[in-house]
Structures are given as C-alpha cells and as structure tokens.
Amino acid sequence: MDKKYVIGVDFGTESGRVLLVETGSGKEVATNVTAYRHGVLDNTLPGGVPLELDWALQHPGDYLDVLSESVPAVLEKADVSADDVIGLGIDFTASTILPLDREREPLCFMKKWKNEPHSYVKLWKHHAAQPEADEFTEVAEVRGEAFLKRYGGKISSEWMFPKILQILREVPEVFEEADLFMEACDWLTSRLTGNLHRSSNTTGYKAFWNKKEGYPSSEFFTAVDPRLEDILGTKMRGDVLSIGEKAGELTGEMAQALGLKPGTAIAVGIIDAHAGVPAAGAVRPGQMVMAMGTSTCHMLITDKDQPIAGVCGSVEDGIIPGYISFETGQVAVGDSFAWYVDQAVPDYVKKEAEEAGLNVHQLLERKAAAYQPGQTGLIALDWWNGNRSVLVDSQLSGAIIGFNLATKPEEVYRALIESTAYGTKKIIESFVKGGVAVDEIFAVGGLPERNRLLMQIYADVTNREIKVADSSQTTALGAAMYGAVAAGSEAGGYDSIFDAAQHMARVKEETYKPIPEHVKIYEELYSYYLEVHDFFGQEKKALMHGLKKLKK
Ligand SMILES: Nc1ncnc2c1ncn2[C@@H]1O[C@H](COP(=O)(O)OP(=O)(O)O)[C@@H](O)[C@H]1O
Ligand SMILES: O=C(CO)[C@H](O)[C@H](O)COP(=O)(O)O
Structure with missing residues (x-):
C-alpha cells in the first residue's frame, strides 16, 4: 500500500497548528501555524467594546482560518496528495464554548450581536463566571449530587455550565437566541462532518457528563436556575460519542475549503492537553503526562474509579478508551x-x-x-x-x-x-x-x-x-493519531489508539533525572x-x- 497520511489540527490559546503525519511511522512530514488574527480578546472586542477583568474571549472566524489556510499549506509543503490523507483529528483548548444559531453559525457573526461580548467564544481562561461556578458547587453540595466528587468537590469557572449561566444571567437575550451551546472542539468537528455530536472527552471533563450516569438531572439544573430546566434536551442536545470513535466523514463543502477528499474520516475531538497522552505513548495505568505550555495539565491514566483531592475531572473513556483518566493542572x-x-x-x-x-x-x-x-x-x-x-x-x-x-x-x-x-x-x-x-x-x-x-x-x-515526547507538536500528533484510528486499519490507519501509539508515538532517548x-x-x-x-x-x-x- 502507498504511504498514507493523517492530519492533526491543534487549536491552542494563541494559534492553530496543523501537522501532517505519515501514518505507518508517525513521521511528522509538514507543519503550518496560523496565528489567530484576533488573538485573545481580553481588553476589548474587535469593535472596541471594553471587557472587564477576568474576561477572555476569542473570535471563531480565526479557527476557520486555521483550517482553510494551514491544511492546504501542509499538503503543499509536503507535496502529498489529498487522496493519500485518510483521516483528520482536532484538539482544542477547553472549556472554550460558544453560542450558535439554528444553522450552527456563531452568534457573534451576526451584525446584531457583534458588539455583544456574550455572543463570542468564551476561552478556557475566561474566569468571569466565578459566582456562577460557586452557585453550581453550592447547589450540588446541598443536593448531595454524586457527580461532584468526580470533579474534586468544586466546579470551576472555566467549565461549560458556569459560562452558560453567566450568559443567561447577564444577557438573557443571547441565551434565548442561542439554539446550541457547544465546545469549540465539538462545533468544529460537527462543522467538518455535518453531524451534531459531542465528545466524551469534552463533555466528561467540562460538562459534568459521565459514561454510566449521563448528565446530572434536570432537577439539578432547575435548582440552579429554573430557566435551565430543559437545557439538556435543547441547547445542549447532541449524542456523546466516545473518544477513539469516528465522528463522521468530511463533507463536500468542507473538503473543498480544506483541499481534502470528501469522505475523509474525522475523529471525535479531544482537549488539547489530553491529546499529548497518546502522543507520548502513555496509554496505560500509572502513566502521567504533563502538557506544559501556557498552562500545565496533568493527566493520569488509571483503572481506579475513586475521588482524588484536587482532581478537576475523572472521566471513563476520557482520554484512552476503556480507562479512567484524571485531569488536574x-x-x-x-x-x-x-x-x-x-x-x-x-x-x-x-x-x-x-x-x-x-x-x-x-x-x-x-x-x-x-x-x-x-x-x-x-x-x-x-x-x-x-x-x-x-x-x-x-x-x-x-x-x-x-x-x-x-x-x-x-x-x-x-x-x-x-x-x-x-x-x-x-x-x-x-x-x-x-x-x-x-x-x-x-x-x-x-x-x-x-x-x-x-x-x-x-x-x-x-x-x-x-x-x-519526541515531537515538538505533541498535541497535534495526538489528534492525528485519533484521526488514524477514525480511519481504521483497512484504510491504512489503526484499529485502536493502543496500536496507533505503538507505531506513531515516541519519547526522546535523553531523560531528565533527579x-x-x-x-x-x-x-x-x-x-x-x-x-x-x-x-x-x-x-x-x-x-x-x-x-x-x-x-x-
Ligand atoms: N524559553 C522559554 N522558557 C520558558 N517558557 C517559555 C519559553 N519560551 C516561551 N515560553 C512560554 O511558553 C508558553 C507557550 O507555550 P506553547 O506550548 O508554545 O503554547 P500553548 O500552551 O498555548 O500551546 C508561553 O506562555 C511562553 O511564555
Ligand atoms: O483547561 C484546559 C484543558 O483542560 C485548557 O485546554 C488548557 O489549559 C489550555 O492550555 P494551553 O493553552 O497551555 O494549551
């Protein structure tokens, strides 16, 4: 069989990086970076509307630019034909969420909302929803909600529901107008495939979802705010697919925009730091990965389902299918x-x-x-x-x-x-x-x-x-590995992330010893x-x- 390739797209805090990887060897063939034109919006909106302290927004158009600029760029740099690209996976910062209209377009794209901060993407480090996070924690404690222990007993202002509640409390019109709230990771996956799915990784770590129990009850959400009563069946709808699964296939329209073949396998998306886990080959219990950059995320694979102090997420099928993984950072x-x-x-x-x-x-x-x-x-x-x-x-x-x-x-x-x-x-x-x-x-x-x-x-x-890890683009490599699993072995990819890790992941010979x-x-x-x-x-x-x- 000819050489086959997969693409990993890493949406970081400041830029998006696209990596083209040879599937058989894990060799990184070409990479291209697109800096976000609007960067992190933490002072003003593009039109000059001022933002308060602790706000951190992004412009979703920047993410689409990453795809349309950097995907064709890596194919050109490597002189690889789209026919040989079998899969694509994306990783994203999280919880990075946005409100969407019925066509799944971001609300901030509409003239009506372009000067409204709440219509933009709330970046993971947007910390202005702290009062809402405290409220979720308090209600969960009072009701004795079992899910709370999986998150170290406290809900973070970085997560999805506090951010949604902040929108509801401060500009209810944006909440009303939103047909969906999605993680940017899942929004882009759905834009690539045309399907509406969410990832077990993003929902498990950032939206209280659990493989066995699903989301918390609507009574819980009602107790926080009666206007959240139907949120799960409405603005949070979308089946949750497990990490390691295929989310769908590239639509004709997106294939044209990216210069890839329609039907290319698209993986279920993953949080950026988490993608580093398979990329380091750390797919077994007891192996901890530190994704060290702007922030550091610590991920530990385990087969023990027990609460740990300070762990801000313990998720089954969270990073490696079949295992529980802890995240803190x-x-x-x-x-x-x-x-x-x-x-x-x-x-x-x-x-x-x-x-x-x-x-x-x-x-x-x-x-x-x-x-x-x-x-x-x-x-x-x-x-x-x-x-x-x-x-x-x-x-x-x-x-x-x-x-x-x-x-x-x-x-x-x-x-x-x-x-x-x-x-x-x-x-x-x-x-x-x-x-x-x-x-x-x-x-x-x-x-x-x-x-x-x-x-x-x-x-x-x-x-x-x-x-x-022996890669300067570990998160993108991990995302690409999931792309290879989505494509499957018949197409030249792999049947599991364990097989992909065996062939595509590497660590450097030199280690740091105490x-x-x-x-x-x-x-x-x-x-x-x-x-x-x-x-x-x-x-x-x-x-x-x-x-x-x-x-x-
Ligand atoms: N030589 C250096 N030593 C320590 N930190 C550095 C150095 N160069 C850059 N940084 C920091 O690295 C961070 C960016 O890390 P990187 O992994 O590239 O990005 P991200 O975490 O957004 O994916 C920035 O916060 C920057 O301050
Ligand atoms: O909260 C996260 C993961 O759970 C963020 O995605 C992560 O902290 C962003 O980090 P970086 O900019 O360093 O990639």
Missing part, C-alpha cells in the same frame, strides 16, 4: 513566565538578551542556571491565574516572598519556575495520597522543548525521572512552599479574595 505556567518577561523585566535585561542574540526567556534561563537550589532566597506561589488543583480557586493570585535589595531578575525567573515545579509536586502527592500510583512521568508541549533548566528543576523538585544533592535541598524548600501555600490558600484565603476584588 496549573492555570498559569508559561503564562506566568510571559507575564514576568513582558511586564516586569527591566530594559537592561532586554538589551542584554538582544546583544546575546537570545530572547529574554533564554537569557534568563542561562543566568538562572548559575544558581544553586535555594540560593535566590525566594519562594513563589504559582497562582498567577488562580489555582486549578488542590484548592480549585480562581480568585487566588501569585506571590513572591523573600525579596531584598540585591534580588536580580534571573532570581525571580528561577523562583517562578520553581513555584510551578512545587505546584506539580503537590499534585503528584495528592494522587499518591489518594491511593493512585504515579509510576512514570512524561512531558509534552512547548516548554520541554524550550527550557532545559525548567525540566531539570521539575526532576529535582519531584525527585522523579521525566521522559520527554540530581540527589538538589533533591535534598528542594525537599526543604518544598516544605516552605507548603507553608506559604496553606497560609494564603486556606488560612488567609479571604485576604487573597479581597485583593482580587480590589483589582476589579
């Missing part, structure tokens, strides 16, 4: 380094970086590497965009303790990196304490490719070996982190919340 990782580099680094450092031919991250990494663990005298909290793990509290903010007149920028940069490593250690401890083994750790995403110091610090702080002297020092520093963590995250939580309110 840290909201700002690369984002907190970006904050420092963009907002706080002095000009002399920027100049030094320019003269050395490095970007500011690279220069600070080089300088921070000269320090021994603890030598900065700084301890930071990794809550630059709230906490999504053990505390599940988006109203917490960051902190750095230990500044003095001699503190240098590279020390702050190192302290920020260390804070994110401590946050990860706390997550691992939470799994282990809950009785779920973490046997192997894999890293995927942009950060492992860019910052060796960061990876070594993670190995030292966690005292674990870290394996790194350095014993560093491990010892970090054990002590971690105990300081825990003190500060519990002080600001629990004891003085009200103070932190008060500070956040002042900023509004």
Whole structure:
C-alpha cells in the first residue's frame, strides 16, 4: 500500500497548528501555524467594546482560518496528495464554548450581536463566571449530587455550565437566541462532518457528563436556575460519542475549503492537553503526562474509579478508551513566565538578551542556571491565574516572598519556575495520597522543548525521572493519531489508539533525572512552599479574595 497520511489540527490559546503525519511511522512530514488574527480578546472586542477583568474571549472566524489556510499549506509543503490523507483529528483548548444559531453559525457573526461580548467564544481562561461556578458547587453540595466528587468537590469557572449561566444571567437575550451551546472542539468537528455530536472527552471533563450516569438531572439544573430546566434536551442536545470513535466523514463543502477528499474520516475531538497522552505513548495505568505550555495539565491514566483531592475531572473513556483518566493542572505556567518577561523585566535585561542574540526567556534561563537550589532566597506561589488543583480557586493570585535589595531578575525567573515545579509536586502527592500510583512521568508541549533548566528543576523538585515526547507538536500528533484510528486499519490507519501509539508515538532517548544533592535541598524548600501555600490558600484565603476584588 502507498504511504498514507493523517492530519492533526491543534487549536491552542494563541494559534492553530496543523501537522501532517505519515501514518505507518508517525513521521511528522509538514507543519503550518496560523496565528489567530484576533488573538485573545481580553481588553476589548474587535469593535472596541471594553471587557472587564477576568474576561477572555476569542473570535471563531480565526479557527476557520486555521483550517482553510494551514491544511492546504501542509499538503503543499509536503507535496502529498489529498487522496493519500485518510483521516483528520482536532484538539482544542477547553472549556472554550460558544453560542450558535439554528444553522450552527456563531452568534457573534451576526451584525446584531457583534458588539455583544456574550455572543463570542468564551476561552478556557475566561474566569468571569466565578459566582456562577460557586452557585453550581453550592447547589450540588446541598443536593448531595454524586457527580461532584468526580470533579474534586468544586466546579470551576472555566467549565461549560458556569459560562452558560453567566450568559443567561447577564444577557438573557443571547441565551434565548442561542439554539446550541457547544465546545469549540465539538462545533468544529460537527462543522467538518455535518453531524451534531459531542465528545466524551469534552463533555466528561467540562460538562459534568459521565459514561454510566449521563448528565446530572434536570432537577439539578432547575435548582440552579429554573430557566435551565430543559437545557439538556435543547441547547445542549447532541449524542456523546466516545473518544477513539469516528465522528463522521468530511463533507463536500468542507473538503473543498480544506483541499481534502470528501469522505475523509474525522475523529471525535479531544482537549488539547489530553491529546499529548497518546502522543507520548502513555496509554496505560500509572502513566502521567504533563502538557506544559501556557498552562500545565496533568493527566493520569488509571483503572481506579475513586475521588482524588484536587482532581478537576475523572472521566471513563476520557482520554484512552476503556480507562479512567484524571485531569488536574496549573492555570498559569508559561503564562506566568510571559507575564514576568513582558511586564516586569527591566530594559537592561532586554538589551542584554538582544546583544546575546537570545530572547529574554533564554537569557534568563542561562543566568538562572548559575544558581544553586535555594540560593535566590525566594519562594513563589504559582497562582498567577488562580489555582486549578488542590484548592480549585480562581480568585487566588501569585506571590513572591523573600525579596531584598540585591534580588536580580534571573532570581525571580528561577523562583517562578520553581513555584510551578512545587505546584506539580503537590499534585503528584495528592494522587499518591489518594491511593493512585504515579509510576512514570512524561512531558509534552512547548516548554520541554524550550527550557532545559525548567525540566531539570521539575526532576529535582519531584525527585522523579521525566521522559520527554519526541515531537515538538505533541498535541497535534495526538489528534492525528485519533484521526488514524477514525480511519481504521483497512484504510491504512489503526484499529485502536493502543496500536496507533505503538507505531506513531515516541519519547526522546535523553531523560531528565533527579540530581540527589538538589533533591535534598528542594525537599526543604518544598516544605516552605507548603507553608506559604496553606497560609494564603486556606488560612488567609479571604485576604487573597479581597485583593482580587480590589483589582476589579
Ligand atoms: N524559553 C522559554 N522558557 C520558558 N517558557 C517559555 C519559553 N519560551 C516561551 N515560553 C512560554 O511558553 C508558553 C507557550 O507555550 P506553547 O506550548 O508554545 O503554547 P500553548 O500552551 O498555548 O500551546 C508561553 O506562555 C511562553 O511564555
Ligand atoms: O483547561 C484546559 C484543558 O483542560 C485548557 O485546554 C488548557 O489549559 C489550555 O492550555 P494551553 O493553552 O497551555 O494549551
């Protein structure tokens, strides 16, 4: 058989990346990136309407541009014929949702709604639905809803229903006009196939859905707001298909727009970070994957169905069919380094970086590497965009303790990196304490490719070996692997994600191993982190919340 190819489309926070992969070997043949023209809308809408603090929107037209620009671009770059492309899978940030009209067009495309913020895509890091999230948690607690324990006992403002409720409460006309609310991931899959389906991955992690029990009852939704009584059968309709299944086939119209063949197999969509799991080959219990980029998501495959503190989603068929997978994470990782580099680094450092031919991250990494663990005298909290793990509290903010007149920028940069490593250690401890083994750790995403110091610090702080996926486009690769499974072995793909992982996934030979002297020092520093963590995250939580309110 001729060589066959699959396409993975990774819709990240800032851009969409398309990857063309040879199915038999997993070889990455061509890639193309389309930056979102409108980026993240966190200050104003395209027309200038101002947005409040904690808002983060996107323009759905940018996603369609990714498909129509970057899919033909990879075929052209690789000189591959559409006849040899057998499948396509997409991954997306989540919960990234949008309201749609009866034709499944985004409401913000309509003139009538183009100046209404609630008609746009609410990006995963839109945190303005915190009051609504708290309300869902409270009602679920009072009613003793069993589903709550699968989400660590707290509903996050990042998820689908708090975002929908915010629309309903603030602009009920948009809620009324919406024929459907969908995850952007499922909307695009449905746009490609013409079918209305949702993914067990997106609904399981972000919309309270469970394979055995389905969604919570309509009584629960009514107790939150009577106007939500029929939401499941109306604006949330759509069968849930399991991850690893085929969502449908590419329509003629979309085939023309993408330069692919009508009938190409389209996979059920998956959350971006989660796609890194098969791409690292981590498809068995005990294997944990950290998808490290703007944020970090920690995914652990298990066969144990039990609640774990700080886990913000435990879903059967969530990532790997047949297994339960846990997800938890840290909201700002690369984002907190970006904050420092963009907002706080002095000009002399920027100049030094320019003269050395490095970007500011690279220069600070080089300088921070000269320090021994603890030598900065700084301890930071990794809550630059709230906490999504053990505390599940988006109203917490960051902190750095230990500044003095001699503190240098590279020390702050190192302290920020260390804070994110401590946050990860706390997550691992939470799994282990809950009785779920973490046997192997894999890293995927942009950060492992860019910052060796960061990876070594993670190995030292966690005292674990870290394996790194051998792909710079792991999420897109994972999405492509699901595309290969949707196509099936007869077409030149695979019959299961396990087969696909065996042939298409790889880790680098070089791993990051803990350095014993560093491990010892970090054990002590971690105990300081825990003190500060519990002080600001629990004891003085009200103070932190008060500070956040002042900023509004
Ligand atoms: N050398 C570096 N060291 C640490 N962080 C970096 C470096 N270069 C870029 N970053 C951070 O990486 C993040 C982007 O990660 P990436 O994986 O490319 O994107 P995404 O998570 O959106 O898919 C940004 O937040 C940026 O601040
Ligand atoms: O919440 C998520 C997964 O559950 C987001 O999709 C994820 O955090 C976005 O991350 P990034 O921009 O780093 O890819």
